[in-house]
Amino acid sequence: MRVSDLGEFGLIERIKKSVKTDSSVIKGIGDDCAVIKFNKTHYLLYTSDMLVEGEDFTSKDEPYLVGRKALAVSISDIAACGGLPRYALVSLGLPKRCPVGLVDELYRGINNLARKYKINITGGDLSAAGQLTLDISLLGTVEKKKLVLRSGAKENDIIFVTGNFGGSILGKHLRFSPRLKEARFLVTNFKINSMIDVSDGLSLDLSHILGESKAGAVIYEDLIPVNKNARGFKDALTSGEDFELLFTLSLKEAHRLLQKSKDFTPIGKITRQKTGLRLVDKQGREKKLKPEGFRHF
Amino acid sequence: MRVSDLGEFGLIERIKKSVKTDSSVIKGIGDDCAVIKFNKTHYLLYTSDMLVEGEDFTSKDEPYLVGRKALAVSISDIAACGGLPRYALVSLGLPKRCPVGLVDELYRGINNLARKYKINITGGDLSAAGQLTLDISLLGTVEKKKLVLRSGAKENDIIFVTGNFGGSILGKHLRFSPRLKEARFLVTNFKINSMIDVSDGLSLDLSHILGESKAGAVIYEDLIPVNKNARGFKDALTSGEDFELLFTLSLKEAHRLLQKSKDFTPIGKITRQKTGLRLVDKQGREKKLKPEGFRHF
Numbered sequence: 365m366r367v368s369d370l371g372e373f374g375l376i377e378r379i380k381k382s383v384k385t386d387s388s389v390i391k392g393i394g395d396d397c398a399v400i401k402f403n404k405t406h407y408l409l410y411t412s413d414m415l416v417e418g419e420d421f422t423s424k425d426e427p428y429l430v431g432r433k434a435l436a437v438s439i440s441d442i443a444a445c446g447g448l449p450r451y452a453l454v455s456l457g458l459p460k461r462c463p464v465g466l467v468d469e470l471y472r473g474i475n476n477l478a479r480k481y482k483i484n485i486t487g488g489d490l491s492a493a494g495q496l497t498l499d500i501s502l503l504g505t506v507e508k509k510k511l512v513l514r515s516g517a518k519e520n521d522i523i524f525v526t527g528n529f530g531g532s533i534l535g536k537h538l539r540f541s542p543r544l545k546e547a548r549f550l551v552t553n554f555k556i557n558s559m560i561d562v563s564d565g566l567s568l569d570l571s572h573i574l575g576e577s578k579a580g581a582v583i584y585e586d587l588i589p590v591n592k593n594a595r596g597f598k599d600a601l602t603s604g605e606d607f608e609l610l611f612t613l614s615l616k617e618a619h620r621l622l623q624k625s626k627d628f629t630p631i632g633k634i635t636r637q638k639t640g641l642r643l644v645d646k647q648g649r650e651k652k653l654k655p656e657g658f659r660h661f
Numbered sequence: 662m663r664v665s666d667l668g669e670f671g672l673i674e675r676i677k678k679s680v681k682t683d684s685s686v687i688k689g690i691g692d693d694c695a696v697i698k699f700n701k702t703h704y705l706l707y708t709s710d711m712l713v714e715g716e717d718f719t720s721k722d723e724p725y726l727v728g729r730k731a732l733a734v735s736i737s738d739i740a741a742c743g744g745l746p747r748y749a750l751v752s753l754g755l756p757k758r759c760p761v762g763l764v765d766e767l768y769r770g771i772n773n774l775a776r777k778y779k780i781n782i783t784g785g786d787l788s789a790a791g792q793l794t795l796d797i798s799l800l801g802t803v804e805k806k807k808l809v810l811r812s813g814a815k816e817n818d819i820i821f822v823t824g825n826f827g828g829s830i831l832g833k834h835l836r837f838s839p840r841l842k843e844a845r846f847l848v849t850n851f852k853i854n855s856m857i858d859v860s861d862g863l864s865l866d867l868s869h870i871l872g873e874s875k876a877g878a879v880i881y882e883d884l885i886p887v888n889k890n891a892r893g894f895k896d897a898l899t900s901g902e903d904f905e906l907l908f909t910l911s912l913k914e915a916h917r918l919l920q921k922s923k924d925f926t927p928i929g930k931i932t933r934q935k936t937g938l939r940l941v942d943k944q945g946r947e948k949k950l951k952p953e954g955f956r957h958f
Contacts, residue, residue: 365761372787375764382768385781389748398783400748400800403700412798414752414788451686451697455711455752455796460958464662467672471679484682486695490669491711492957494792499752501709501798503697660789661757 368661375661394576395513396444396561397504407511409504411441417496419660421538427466429538430498431473437563438502439481439542440607444561445513446551447506449483449544454500457493470498481544510551512611517558517577521612521634526627529566529606530594537605546627547609554621559611565657567601569610571641580639583632583653585646601643604658665958672958691873692810693741693858694801704808706801708738714793716957718835724763726835727795728770734860735799736778736839737904741858742810743848744803746780746841751797754790767795778841807848809908814855814874818909818931823924826863826903827891834902843924844906851918856908862954864898866907868938877936880929880950882943898940901955 367375380393390399390407397409413434417423421430435452442449454474458467478485483502526543543561550556558577562569566588574581590600612634613621621628635642643653664672677690687696687704694706710731714720718727732749739746751771755764775782780799823840840858847853855874859866863885871878887897909931910918918925932939940950 366757367755367759367761367764368757370761375761375787378761379764379768382765382772383782384776385783386779389781389783392781392783393785395784398748398750400781400783408800410748410750410783410798410800412750412752412784412786412796414754414786414790414794414796416754416788416790416794418791419789451695451707453695453707453709453798455709455798457711457713457794458664458958460663460665462664464664464667464672464675467664467676468679471676475679479681482683484686484689484697485680486682486686486689486697486707487692487709488690489709489711489796490672490957491713492716493711493713493794494715495790497711497713497754497790497794499709499711499786499796499798501707501750501752501796503705503707503800660787661755 372659372661391513396441399445399511402505406505406507409442409445409447409506411438412499412501413437414497414499425538427469428473431470432477433538434498434500435474435477436540436542438500439544440561442502442504443542443544443547444559444609445506446510446547447504449481449502449504451484451486451503452478452500454485454488456488457491457497459494459496460492512551512556512559514558514560514573515576517573517579517612517634519579519634519636520615521557522615522618522630523581523583523612523632523634524628524630525589525608525610527608528589528591529608530599530603531591532603532605534593540607542607543609550611553624554613554617557612559609562606562608562610563604565602565604566610567653567655568657571655573610574641578637580635580637580641581632582635582642582644582650584644587629587631589629602656669956669958688810693738696742696808699802703802703804706739706742706744706803708735709796709798710734711794711796722835724766725770728767729774730835731795731797732771732774733837733839735797736841737858739799739801740839740841740844741856741906742803743807743844744801746778746799746801748781748783748800749775749797750783751785753785754788754794756791756793757789809848809853809856811855811857811870812873814870814876814909814931816876816931816933817912818854819912819915819927820878820880820909820929820931821925821927822886822905822907824905825886825888826905827896827900828888829900829902831890837904839904840906847908850921851910851914854909856906859903859905859907860901862899862901863907864950864952865954868952870907871938875934877932877934877938878929879932879939879941879947881941884926884928886926899953
């Protein structure tokens with residue numbers, strides 16, 4: 365059996381089963397970040413993301429934007445758990461004929477974003493590689509009361525998103541700003557029951573929340589904000605790397621949120637697990653929705 | 662200019678200059694680990710290492726040993742700073758046709774070592790890649806009083822090593838046990854002034870201590886323990902990935918160490934910076950020694 369037969373998420377499940385952690389690990393494999401005991405008031409958040417040329421970016425993309433993206437995707441994970449990023453390590457695999465100027469540009473992208481979000485670049489590693497490869501590990505903190513996982517969605521929660529969907533392939537995946545400010549606004553002012561960043565695709569990431577929360581959901585085509593340049597509604601549901609936030613909160617909290625801010629869009633609600641994931645289309649027809657999105661294999 | 666013109670260490674210096682950190686970072690780029698403020702008694706240690714097929718291992722090496730090595734090299738970095746490893750993230754770049762059994766074996770190697778050293782595997786990332794690529798990020802802690810950096814070597818310090826050198830290419834790089842127990846014995850019972858793990862080569866890693874400590878050194882061919890299967894003395898001085906400890910301590914502490922344990926070998930002493938790095942050969946002739954070792958480019 366090859367990894368492409370098992371699929372990315374089958375492989376993650378398989379790895380998860382092989383790993384054991386002690387009681388200092390609040391949450392291990394299976395969320396946007398690992399959550400680790402830190403002190404009386406805070407947890408550590410710990411995440412890494414690997415970008416490979418030809419997979420997550422092309423050799424034609426500006427190295428400045430590639431470096432920027434490599435850090436941004438990890439900031440997005442910290443945001444999805446409600447925390448603040450603090451320290452990063454940068455591992456680079458570089459083709460031997462790679463110009464020094466390309467490394468300069470990668471780091472210009474990394475450093476600009478690090479400055480903006482007050483992240484310390486504290487080290488990393490260099491190796492030779494056939495394809496340009498970046499793996500950034502990011503360490504953050506979150507107040508215990510503000511931690512949000514994928515697993516807390518409750519029946520009748522309202523499902524919200526930031527921004528719009530389907531614009532990733534048009535370049536957003538290289539230029540997005542991680543929704544850190546929005547996430548901190550949410551966890552500071554509201555009881556957020558579950559949250560994830562949409563890196564794999566709206567329907568697939570929603571299915572991750574449903575899986576971890578043992579819940580179902582119904583979402584409405586009419587409500588889902590589609591990028592004006594997206595190729596169609598299907599892209600909004602299934603294209604990866606929009607890096608928007610997807611979160612759920614109670615109806616009461618949802619009302620408060622809508623009064624306080626216009627930055628968040630309700631797209632549906634959480635139901636019982638047995639109803640699965642369902643979509644109501646523009647004609648009002650409700651049907652089962654198969655979660656789809658980006659998979660590396 | 663290409664990265665191969667600048668060289669690995671020139672590139673690290675260049676990156677180091679581009680990066681700024683705040684006062685919570687005790688030590689950033691340029692040591693075995695980053696050192697970060699944690700609590701009253703401890704610092705956090707933070708390190709990552711990237712292994713790439715064809716560079717750091719071959720497609721013929723057993724995947725179990727490759728996974729093991731990927732974690733072992735980071736444990737060795739934590740050991741060199743005097744700390745204990747606690748939490749790891751594993752980022753894997755996998756060829757799409759990679760068998761699931763290979764991933765199982767990588768993780769068997771990672772998990773076995775993690776269990777042995779009480780490390781929690783808390784997450785990571787998966788991506789497709791042309792070459793098998795592993796990047797492990799490791800988080801540890803160290804008592805403030807036990808932290809050792811490369812930068813503390815003092816004139817007249819005695820230079821010690823663990824184990825022997827030149828055996829890496831014979832397979833040791835895939836099978837070594839990181840010197841964690843030895844490092845903890847050292848920092849618990851002695852005042853260790855500087856320490857590094859020998860990943861690049863004995864002479865090159867000693868030059869890293871000298872550079873950070875603004876010191877020189879003289880070492881003795883007669884004293885350097887050479888692996889019995891090494892191809893020659895030159896290999897002992899220059900071959901990378903022996904993953905032994907190289908450390909310095911005062912003459913008084915050195916006497917105490919030699920009385921307490923036979924696991925450590927004195928190989929020379931620290932001198933003033935202007936004398937540089939020198940080797941006394943078996944005939945008693947002292948000459949300048951050019952630091953050489955493994956460089957990725």
